[in-house]
Amino acid sequence: MKILIPVDGSANAQRAVEHVIEYVAVLKEIPQLLLLNVQWNVAGGNVKLFINQKTIDDYYREQGLAALKAARAALESAALPYHYHISVGTPAEAIAQYSVEQGVSQIVMGRQGQGGLQTLLLGSVVNKVLHLASCPVLLVK
């Protein structure tokens, strides 16, 4: 069994991680845990004319690792093995794509990501994931 937890570094995402830690404790067999952070593809074609790919990738890596930090720390202090992944693209699409590639059995995510006004205006990644995913999605409040 594989559980995918998409993480954006927000408190809501962290709650999803904590939920999984609790949930895993009662299972007979520890599932494979996958953490995923998606970076927006901010460096479009024009940017690539001036900035080398390595610099761009380093930037994504740095941002991605920062977003994953809290989630990784939580899993490590619970002594759970996991896999972490950073991809670049549109969050909802990338989450759905990765879940298919990995043959994930469940996605667990916070009910909303970086909340507040932005969510109100921009809608959430969650809605789109619910739409795109082909496996069960568990939303943690």
Next chain:
Amino acid sequence: MLEMLFTSQFWFDVSKIIIIDLLLSGDNAVVIALACRNLPEAQRRKGIMYGVSGAIGLRVVLTFFAVGLLSLPYLKLVGALLLLWIGIKLILPEEGVHGENSIKAEAHLWGAIKTIIVADFVMSLDNVLGVAAVAKDNVWLLVFGLLVSIPMIAWSSQLVLKLIDRYPLIIYAGGALLGYVAGEMVLGETLVKPLAEAHHYLHWLVPGLSAVFVLLTGLWLAMRKAVVAKAVNLVDERVTISTDNNS
């Protein structure tokens, strides 16, 4: 000057400028942030500051230069063609190229600043042309367009990406708007002006048709491409034992 604040045309132009600035200046912020990444920590702030001010200064010069050029005969037609192309390019999905390029990363301050300025020169041309086309000869609108674009030079372009992701129609509206503005520009050309004065319906017909042209061409080309950019996998690591060194 004050009475223009009460005309609907003025506010219409203001919103056109905001949309153009929003859709066409995102990349600059990214280049500024990334160009300074390889600098030593102490120089990074300096690089960003010089880069932003250089970019702003350059944009002011370019804008007034563009307005000057556009007042020459025939050049409005050239400008209009460019705007059509910019509009179509906006609608086209970006090709998801992810691979090594041969650009070397600048590790010293002046190198980074040079990158920022050159990039800004190339990437703000579309924006400057769009704003100049909307503002026509109105200096206040020009200055307004510049002022609006400045925070966008310095901000992250994530907001624009998020907006487009949520409301994909923005891209088409932007493309159509650029087409419309191109049509207006053609009518402003001295050669065409007498004709446009004689037949007043041309004032909405030409911009309207050119907006539709940009939309249809953009959609048609986008359909032919029809590739959804896949997410790129960047980092993939397994952490097996919790007590392992975490990296």
